[in-house]
Amino acid sequence: MDKSPSLVDKSPFIDDEEIFIRMNLTERIQHFILIITFFSLILTGLPLFFYEFKFFRWLIPSGQVFYIRGLIHRVAAVLMIANLIWHLLYTAFHPRGRSNFKEMLPRVKDFRDAFEQLMYNLGLTRFLYRRGLGRNFFDRHPYWLFKNPPLYGRYNFIEKFEYWSLGWGSFIMIFTGFFMWQVELSLRLFPLWVHDIFIIIHGYEAILAFLAIIIWHMYNVHFNPENFPMSRVWLNGKITGRELRLLHPLEYQKIAELRRLEAEKVNQPGQPASASHNQAK
């Protein structure tokens, strides 16, 4: 972490040791229920997709266990849907939920961020520049050197991508899963070949979600050297002022600016001092 360059100046209004709440208790519980239900669904669903896989044959040694597998799958699905509804209500009616949602909305900046982050990490253009290739072009357009990584707000493009993938994926899984559960209803409404497509989508979407979680999410929150062995945000919800400054510089600046304005108001006589803004983050 010490190796990360500070991209924004340290603000006198935010102490590096100050604790901010990145995930409050509600969000942590929702995240925890999601973990449990997601992996229950994966573990009870993938055996249908990889029916030749030895591990699953060991896990499901008999028809009775297979039946229980289906039961767990449906219970977990219902729980996950309940969790989703809770999250939707929280997003719609809770001030913090609404604020998170606004921050989570995808913007053009996110696509630019993804591109810039990748180019910055690859460092190809800086390498060419050092070798003296295309100096004229790069001197005129220093943007293409990607000297600094992009600055992120409360949620970076990675987190937004994960969030919206989860949203879209949930919709697909719930829709197709419902008709797989209610197969008689499905086949009253649709011909068999449409029902077959539901089954295919449910399976492949699950594979996609599973791979996205174990590759993308696990890397970003666990194996990324920045967080290794694990970011503890999902457990205690806490993030320090320093982490905020390094990882979410725009959010850091926003809070610092708010506090600066508050401080100015306090300094002007006749204006009442307002409470702490720690809750803003």
Next chain:
Amino acid sequence: MKARPIRFLPGLFLILIFSFFRTASGQTEEDCFTCHEETIKQKISSSIHGEVGLSCLDCHQDLRGVKEFPHAEKLQPAACASCHADLIKEWERSIHARASTMGLARVHCSDCHGGHEVRPATDPQSSVFPLNLPRTCERCHLGQVETPRGQEFIRQYENSIHFRALEKAGLTISANCSHCHGSHDILSIEDPEAKTSRKKIVYTCGQCHVGIQQAYLEGVHGLDYIKGIKDVPVCTDCHLEHNILPSADSRSSVYATKVAGVCSRCHDDQAIAREYGLLTARWKTYSETFHGTASRYGDIRVANCASCHGYHDIRPSSDPKSSIHPANIPQTCGRCHPGASRRFAEGKVHLLPDQVEIPKYRISYIVKMIYIILIATIISIFLLFIAADLGHRLLKGKSHG
């Protein structure tokens, strides 16, 4: 074996005639038992031969007219043929009579029926009474005689539903050795005339399973069987031979979870498929469905081949009487999925992308392809970002460290 009293009547008649004349030879039973043990006398008197009043000389005919006693040590085999001529004729054709050609001792009447104590097959104490027959055959076939399939193969009969019915319920009509193999006229399975040969086995099982034989002969397999097609499955191909078990028994070859394996032995066999124009990949396409996957995990409630196609009277989908004829599909599927409508028929089961002619049925294949490409692309992008991030951090660590 079943008792056939009519057959005994001529024999009994002969015995009665003999008994009028036996004193003429000069010897009496008393003479024999001056030397021979009383136990033999007891055995004879409790046997069917004793009951009808046969004397020693009626069977030991080579002692007739002998004056010198004690007689020769070794006597001729008992003269069963003098009364049971027709049964002896049957026996002479049997593998038991020809055992010597295989280097084995001939199996004689007494080996199965006993000697002095011989009793009719209807007598519960008889060695050939239905409940006792398996043990009698096993005296040689477990231990002494090696069969090409090994002794385990013989022993499997003891696990079968046929044997259990004999043993547990004393159900004498349940198949024992002789029901399937014959009794006096036992032939090798390789002999086309054997009751157990491919040519005869359906009718052999049909002796008891009349309705099933009839259904089988009306089905697609049975029709080909009648034509003499050699690859068509007969009873024993699906149900096995000695270890026949009811389909509800998890060890049965036709247990719900094993049916697909049994059918695909032929229906996924490339050579058979080519010769008879069958579609293959039935096992694979079934396994990919929920039915097939669940079945492979041991779920017995899901549909297997027989649930949709039937079993003994399997018919092609073109046959209006077939359970998978388009008109009958709602009813067939409806057995498990109540309220199944005609929409159940609007789609292909056992779908292979290259076997689909109807464009809309290809959509599922296209969806699958799209997903595979999508997954590959997204995961590649993930890996690219991760590799770039890791690479950057490692290089930076080096230059700063």
